Amino acid sequence: MLSLKYLSENPDLVINRLKVKNFQAAGIITRLKQLDSNRRKLQTALDNSQSDINRLSKQVGVLFQQSKKEEAEKVREQTIKIKEEIKNLSPELHGIEDQIRELLVQLPNVPHESVPEGVSPEDNLLIREGGQVPVLSAGALSHWELAKKYDIIDFDLGNKITGSGFPVYKGKAAKLQRALINFFLDEASRAGYLEIIPPILVNEASAFGTGQLPDKEGQMYHIGEDNLFLIPTSEVPLTNIFRDIILLEKDLPRKLTAYSPCFRREAGSYGKDVRGLNRLHQFDKVEIVEVQHPEHSYESLENMTSHVEYLVQKLKLPYRIILLCGGDMSFHAAKTYDFEVFSAAQEKWLEVSSVSNFESYQSNRMMLRFREDNGKKIQQLHTLNGSALALPRIMAALLENNQTKRGILIPEILIPYTGFEVIEYG
RNA sequence: GGAGAAAUGGCAGAGCGGUCGAAUGCGGCGGUCUUGAAAACCGUUGUUCCGUUAUCGCGGAACCGGGGGUUCGAAUCCCUCUUUCUCCGCCA
Incomplete structure (x- = not known):
């Protein structure tokens, strides 16, 4: 706030x-x-x-x-x-x-001066794009068809065990998922983020701190008996590590990363955008979070964006970076870049990351501050976070874009992680 | 899940109804000493809100796990919640 x-x-x-x-x-x-x-x-x-x-x-x-x-x-x-x-x-x-x-x-957060006016996604600004959109042969399959063909992701089984939006990954898809998580975490560590394994249930104070409560209550799964919430993103526990803390200026910035499953009720979203892996109730994500001096937070935003860009480049996915307009931004953000990758069989751009500067909006809520080096003055900090990256849509794009006659090819960078080069029959 | 003990400043730890924002030690900061450092010695040391002030500051209020109560007065007594520890039970 x-x-x-x-x-x-x-x-x-x-x-x-x-x-x-x-x-x-x-x-x-x-x-x-x-x-x-x-x-x-x-x-x-x-x-x-x-x-x-x-x-x-x-x-x-x-x-x-x-x-x-x-x-x-x-x-x-x-x-x-x-x-x-x-x-x-x-x-x-x-x-x-x-x-x-x-x-x-x-009151929503005040957008940064570089944020364009606008009311809908059409008013967003394309910042950069990269990668090659693959030309698929006729009869190319969507990722949910590929999942079935190679028997690697089972949506029906998830329906049986839990409900819709809880897919079951099997065999090489499970290994590919794990490979992606490890790749993302390793890259985050190399970029200076401290790896964390946070709780995936949080209390009310934490949910308030990052802004999920009070307004986005309906998006979270709530454990009534203990009054805890399943995290919609590890941004919540990671940022709340700093709740009620006064950091020292010399210790800035603080950079954290975590892998976690994420849970979203997605109440009210139906229709064709929810097919396959496009929108799930449970998904995996590696998150990066940064707590930074107010004067340097926009440099950090660019650095985080570059980090995410590096990841999609290494995966050889066609991507674009979009600066969200005022009307398309979240309530809490001051400036947001979205990353989309092209999923070639669906012929759709899928959002795989959202990198935001919240300025002092979250730190005001959670009393996160720092003491200046040259004195006793205490100031609010800025918080930032970004997905690096959200897994299911990356998986969808990899399956669709890399399908060939001999199977689905694993990007080179991941082969040391998967131990195999192709997903084929059997 | 049952029984008991506890929660105090950055940390350790006293205080158990009156002048206590809180002894003492450690740490931090400033200084003396020293060519420099260490040691020793001296001083200093939280946060929030209100008022005042150009600023340093000054005055007031609140905070001893959270919330409520008793009292002229609560860190200290009572209730409640949370957390931690010990013992028993159960268990990955």
């Missing part, structure tokens, strides 16, 4: 920038201003009353010690009225603080 301080110092800037996200913020900001001014007044009144009580209490203590009981009794009576006041003001203050928080959470 945005900080009250930032909002009150730059109301017009926020209102204007949020128009890029097609969000009308003026009403909320006006309301926040009023609430904040009330909050300050109440806080001051309450502090003064409490100060009086503290002072009188000390007097009572001293008087009792000197066994001046009657005087002590008199002073004690004075406190009754003040306590009454505190009893009234205190819930009022909490009420206002709750209202402020509720409103703050409704």
Whole structure:
């Protein structure tokens, strides 16, 4: 969320920038201003009353010690009225603080100045593209047909065991999946990300910290009995490692990576885009997360983007990098690059990574800060994350693009990981 | 799952109703000494909110796992939740 301080110092800037996200913020900001001014007044009144009580209490203590009981009794009576006041003001203050928080959470992050205006994916900006779109022979198969032909991914079996969106990988597909995970993790380590194995269930505070709660609650699987959530991405546990922490400037940036399964309910998404591996309830992903000094976070965004680009290049997949327009960006991001790879049999671009700078939006929520080297000043940090990469659509594109008469060819870079060069019959 | 013990500042660890934001030690920072360093000695050392201030700062409030209560006054007493440890049971 945005900080009250930032909002009150730059109301017009926020209102204007949020128009890029097609969000009308003026009403909320006006309301926040009023609430904040009330909050300050109440806080001051309450502090003064409490100060009086503290002072009188000390007097009572001293008087009792000197066994001046009657005087002590008199002073004690004075406190009754003040306590009454505190009893009234205190819930009022909490009420206002709750209202402020509720409103703050409704404001999306302010997009970076380089983010184009727009309302739909058509307004996104193509940044770069690379790789060769393969020319498939007539009768090329989609990945779900290939999965069946080679008996390597079983969607029906997943239906039986769990439900739709939970495929079962078998044999060489299972090994290829594992190879991809290892490849991605090794590359992330080489690029300086610390490898982590995080919990895949998180509590409410963590889900709030990265912004899944309160608004995206319906997207997560919830374990009611223990009030825990299955992670939709390891961004959640990874970033929350830093919740309520004050880092030192000299320790920046902090870079983490993790493989984890991810769980998404995908409530409300039906239709043709969900075939095969295109949209699942459970999928594997390697994530990269970075916590960075505000002055360097946009360099980091570019570096993370380059890292992801390197991965798709090594896999020899045709890709494009897209700068999302305001209307297509997520609520929490300040700037996002999407990566899409071309899946040749479906003839579709599939999103395989989303790399975002959240600036201080998440760190405000989770009280993530750093202490400056040259003094005592404490500042908010910036957080970033990106998929590097999401597995199923990579798998889909690899299967479709690399199909040949003799089978599906494994990209060279992965052969040391898979131990085989081709997926064929049997 | 059952029984018991505990949770205090960056860490270790005292305090168990009054002047305690909290002894002491370690660590960190600054200084003296030294050619330099170490040792020794001296000083300093959290966060949030409100007010004030051009800034350093200053004044006030809150925070001793979270939430609630008792009291003029709570780190200290009570309730509740969470977590950790010990024992028993179960188990990859």
